[in-house]
Amino acid sequence: MNRARRADAAHFPVGVDPESVDLTAEASLPAAWAKRWASQTSKPTLWDAETGWVTRGDLARRSRVAAGRLYGAGLRKGDRIIISAGASVDLVVAHVAALRLGLIVVPVNGAYQRAELAHIVADADPRAALVDQPEWARWLAELAPEVTVASPRLDIDDNDAPSLDQLSSGDPALLGYTSGTTGAPKGAVLTHGNLLAGAESVRIAWRWNPDDCLVLALPLFHMHGLGVGLHGTLLSGASAVLLDGFSPDAVLDAATRGATLFFGVPTMYTRLAQSDRVAELSRLRLCVAGSAPLSADLHRRLEEAAGVRVLERYGMTETLMLVSNPHDGERRAGTVGYPLPGVELRLDSESDEVLVRGPNVFAGYWRRPEATAEAFDERGWFRTGDLGEFDERGHLRLRGRAKELVISGGMNVYPREVEDALRSHPDVEDAAVTGTPDEEWGELVTAWVVPSAGQSPQLDDLRSHLDGVCAHFKHPRLLRLVDELPRNALGKVQKHLLHQSGLE
Ligand code: MCA
Ligand code: AMP
Numbered sequence: 003m004n005r006a007r008r009a010d011a012a013h014f015p016v017g018v019d020p021e022s023v024d025l026t027a028e029a030s031l032p033a034a035w036a037k038r039w040a041s042q043t044s045k046p047t048l049w050d051a052e053t054g055w056v057t058r059g060d061l062a063r064r065s066r067v068a069a070g071r072l073y074g075a076g077l078r079k080g081d082r083i084i085i086s087a088g089a090s091v092d093l094v095v096a097h098v099a100a101l102r103l104g105l106i107v108v109p110v111n112g113a114y115q116r117a118e119l120a121h122i123v124a125d126a127d128p129r130a131a132l133v134d135q136p137e138w139a140r141w142l143a144e145l146a147p148e149v150t151v152a153s154p155r156l157d158i159d160d161n162d163a164p165s166l167d168q169l170s171s172g173d174p175a176l177l178g179y180t181s182g183t184t185g186a187p188k189g190a191v192l193t194h195g196n197l198l199a200g201a202e203s204v205r206i207a208w209r210w211n212p213d214d215c216l217v218l219a220l221p222l223f224h225m226h227g228l229g230v231g232l233h234g235t236l237l238s239g240a241s242a243v244l245l246d247g248f249s250p251d252a253v254l255d256a257a258t259r260g261a262t263l264f265f266g267v268p269t270m271y272t273r274l275a276q277s278d279r280v281a282e283l284s285r286l287r288l289c290v291a292g293s294a295p296l297s298a299d300l301h302r303r304l305e306e307a308a309g310v311r312v313l314e315r316y317g318m319t320e321t322l323m324l325v326s327n328p329h330d331g332e333r334r335a336g337t338v339g340y341p342l343p344g345v346e347l348r349l350d351s352e353s354d355e356v357l358v359r360g361p362n363v364f365a366g367y368w369r370r371p372e373a374t375a376e377a378f379d380e381r382g383w384f385r386t387g388d389l390g391e392f393d394e395r396g397h398l399r400l401r402g403r404a405k406e407l408v409i410s411g412g413m414n415v416y417p418r419e420v421e422d423a424l425r426s427h428p429d430v431e432d433a434a435v436t437g438t439p440d441e442e443w444g445e446l447v448t449a450w451v452v453p454s455a456g457q458s459p460q461l462d463d464l465r466s467h468l469d470g471v472c473a474h475f476k477h478p479r480l481l482r483l484v485d486e487l488p489r490n491a492l493g494k495v496q497k498h499l500l501h502q503s504g505l506e
Pocket of ligand 2 (some may be wrong): 078180181225277291292293295296302314315316317318320338386387388400403414453
């Protein structure tokens with residue numbers, strides 16, 4: 003069987019771009035976006051509840067002014083800037099401005115607690131932070147007093163723009179913090195070229211065009227909302243309605259008011275399927291799911307209730323989007339589809355791990371040459387840590403993960419972080435963290451705890467102990483007290499045996 007898979011033109015026909023802009027000629031995200039913004043300057047592009055619609059021309063002007071302010075604050079090409087705030091036009095302006103100036107954006111989840119932020123600050127070594135959480139300003143002042151901290155509302159005063167350095171496709175644009183297959187969170191260095199390739203492949207595959215309007219209810223600190231939703235919108239010359247948080251009603255309201263696209267994690271689709279308005283989803287021309295497996299059952303329920311065949315795709319922070327069900331062909335429930343244009347994909351001959359190459363694959367982990375070397379095989383293929391198989395039609399099906407990762411509501415939880423925090427509780431002798439399958443959340447973070455002698459810790463106590471250490475979405479939802487953890491000869495906990503132990 004041929005284990006290598008290249009995109010087949012029949013699966014992803016090149017769509018006609020009504021504006022016929024040659025985006026491939028551009029080396030950086032802002033340069034490609036500027037091409038769009040040079041025409042139809044009064045075209046509405048982004049909406050949020052506070053600002054209303056802003057046009058292409060507004061975005062071009064406001065991001066230029068904001069870049070001037072960042073420059074005026076002493077920031078220069080290559081400096082890291084933490085950006086963390088609820089989804090809004092102001093946030094997008096700040097993001098675009100930072101990229102225009104050649105800064106390296108470090109998006110961070112606003113739910114992070116002090117210890118999680120401290121790790122990223124120490125690792126990314128930022129010069130500035132644009133944040134909207136008051137306690138973060140305090141934490142940052144304590145953690146790194148030299149970091150300039152401001153709100154993301156940057157373009158209030160008019161200002162002269164600096165002359166910007168020319169950016170090239172190899173220049174880093176973003177550090178996406180992720181644990182990779184193991185270890186502590188590290189910054190995946192995504193270049194302008196990686197991010198352009200990532201957005202361009204889905205623009206083609208999903209026939210994303212300037213008439214589209216995306217309902218963007220995903221957070222803008224993860225690659226799904228940022229690298230796919232936002233960057234794809236700007237690259238396509240399309241528009242987006244920015245929602246600061248997800249609710250089925252807000253998504254369906256936008257759908258009834260003319261939006262055409264929705265991208266969500268499976269938990270969002272579960273909640274949409276439970277809404278008595280679910281049939282209104284059919285007003286959208288395309289619904290895309292990803293970040294975690296969409297069950298075949300949910301896929302079928304949405305088709306029955308709303309006549310929508312959700313298009314499932316697969317990606318990673320390090321690679322952006324890799325594989326997608328076809329826009330025009332069969333969207334197979336339980337599969338993630340075919341490699342996207344430009345992506346080369348094969349399965350490891352022994353382990354069936356999914357290995358990928360392409361212009362979308364990141365440049366390495368920030369200041370971690372060893373972790374970078376481990377992430378690639380000797381021929382330069384990136385190891386995803388996911389296990390796959392091809393079905394008879396050549397659709398990729400993900401069978402599981404070789405890496406330690408729990409995905410809850412599309413949010414990644416690295417067991418190590420939670421295990422270390424649990425072990426620091428006096429009533430905990432030892433701990434392991436796994437995911438228990440759950441219809442709404444995909445997986446529920448589950449703590450397997452060996453209590454200290456004579457103790458029987460309660461879930462609430464352990465969750466309170468994690469307050470201030472781990473963001474709430476990482477807190478265990480289930481607790482199992484066990485006499486011991488099954489370990490192999492090397493002392494590694496054999497997590498699969500926990501779930502087979504019948505203790506659930
Ligand atoms: C919120 N909570 C969670 C989660 N989200 N707990 C577990 N898992 C979660 N994902 C907690 C909150 O801390 C709070 O707890 C309580 O649940 C609030 O519940 P609720 O209001 O129902 O949550 P929500 O605010 O509605 O959030 C659910 C959500 C959200 C909308 C599904 O988690 C979300 O936006 N997920 C998307 C994440 C994402 O963008 N992933 C893409 C990664 P407490 O009261 O105790 O504080 S990028 C990626 O994976 C690659 C590139 C890819 O392929 O896309
Ligand atoms: P992240 O490290 O946050 O980028 O998460 C990437 C991981 O999410 C992938 O390696 C997969 O394990 C998982 N993932 C993304 N999309 C899907 C999908 N459609 N089905 C199953 N898992 C997915």
